[in-house]
Amino acid sequence: MRTAGWLALGVVIVCGTTLAVSRAAEESPAPSTEANAPPTAQPPASSVPVTPKNAAPPPSVTIIGASDAHGVLGRDVLSAANEDMGRIVDVIVDRSGHVRAAVIDFGGFLGVGSRKIVVDWxxxxxxxxxxxxxxxxxxxxxxxxxxAPEYKEDTPMVVLGASGSLQPLQAVQ
Structure with missing residues (x-):
């Protein structure tokens, strides 16, 4: 019986607190924003939709089939003789965003003794x-x-290319 009395007192306290909070919310003016405004069937006649002057156009959407394209990071690379040449761990792009080369984790066994080599895309x-x-x-x-020399980030890189395929990087002004 004593537990029931404490429980009833707890319910009264919680209800009283909830009632006081809801009355305080009704009495204090809330900032007027669209989020607080009650829903209406139609916007007021004086309201005109405003779009920012520099609003971005909607993005384009392209669908590429799963068999048409894949990511290359982590992919194994083979030689023409079907030898394991390592795996691609990074892609090098120039300042204009053109892909120039791939970084291949070459040699070693299970990542021990391997070196990163840059090869022409x-x-x-x-x-x-x-x-x-x-x-x-x-x-x-x-x-x-x-x-080939090992690639180290933030140092000039030597890009190994097939005979005659690498074009020198032009300086960007």
Whole structure:
């Protein structure tokens, strides 16, 4: 019986607090915003929709089939002789946004002793799906890639390319 009395007192306190809060909310003026305004069937006649002067146009939408394009990060790269050349870990773009090269994690075993090598984007061939994977073939031999200097971020990079395919990067003014 004693527990029921405390429970009843708790209900009275909660109800009284809720009533006081709701009365205070009714009495205090709320800032007038559209979020607080009561819903109406029609906007007032004086209201004209306003759009910002520099509103962005709607974005374009393109649908690309799953078999037509794939991401390349993490993809395995093979030589023309079907040798494992590593996997793509980064893509290098110039200041205008054009893809220039790929960074390949080359050599080593299970990530130990591997080096990052930069290869010209045009030295790679993106083929059909083989064994449920996109095939990426590099037009360089394993020996050529092994002889390339290692890529280190924020330092000048040596881009290894297939014979005659790399165009020098033009200075952006």
């Amino acid at each position: 045009n030295a790679m061939r993106f083929g059909k799906i083989v064994n449920k994977k996109d095939s990426i073939t590099l037009e360089l031999t394993k020996a050529q890639v092994a002889a």
